[in-house]
Amino acid sequence: MSKTYSSADHAYREVKERILTGVLPGGELISEGEVASDLGMSRTPVREAFLRLETEGWMRLYPKRGALVVPIPVAEAEHVAHARYVVEVAAVRAVAVRDRTALIAALRASLDRQRADAEAGDRERFALEDTDFHRTYVVAADNPLLAGFYDSLRERQRRMNSLALHRGATDMAAIIEQHAELADLIEAGDADGFATALVAHLSTVHRLSLSGL
Known part of the structure; x- marks a missing residue:
């Protein structure tokens, strides 16, 4: 369990950093699979990271389509x-x-x-x-x-x-x-x-x- 949460935290920090620095620009649609492959982990911790980022307002999740990086209004x-x-x-x-x-x-x-x-x-x-x-x-x-x-x-x-x-x-x-x-x-x-x-x-x-x- 600790490994899962540690991986989720790592995925959260990595994706959030990419949003803050503009590597993932507002309006871009990304998938759990793409991020999981890039970070060398399973989809489960990435899914948890995406849910956390959605709660904070950085992403909007669309089932079976991916996650939209919310542009700066x-x-x-x-x-x-x-x-x-x-x-x-x-x-x-x-x-x-x-x-x-x-x-x-x-x-x-x-x-x-x-x-x-x-x-x-x-x-x-x-x-x-x-x-x-x-x-x-x-x-x-x-x-x-x-x-x-x-x-x-x-x-x-x-x-x-x-x-x-x-x-x-x-x-x-x-x-x-x-x-x-x-x-x-x-x-x-x-x-x-x-x-x-x-x-x-x-x-x-x-x-x-x-x-x-």
């Missing part, structure tokens, strides 16, 4: 962006009245890693670093409720980042330039300027019209 992308805006701006307003030396050093280090990932053409590592860049100043606000809520968005945020990079809507150099601007505004303690720049950043990267922000 436009409304969900907008909701995630709006939620991020609220949390990130609140965090920056909090850190604006504190010593930001360590935070700015961490953001500059992240920018260096982003440049290295862009130079290497590693889009998946860049997408992760992108997500962590924004999380850095949220955590710096030292509000566990804000950080916890923000982390609940992490997987959807990562998937949106990967999608934006894969479709070529915004190149990594442009994203880095926008991140550098956000870091400069945080360093200056300019929360209002940060809020304006964040709306522009989220709108261009994710092709969204963020009305009301």
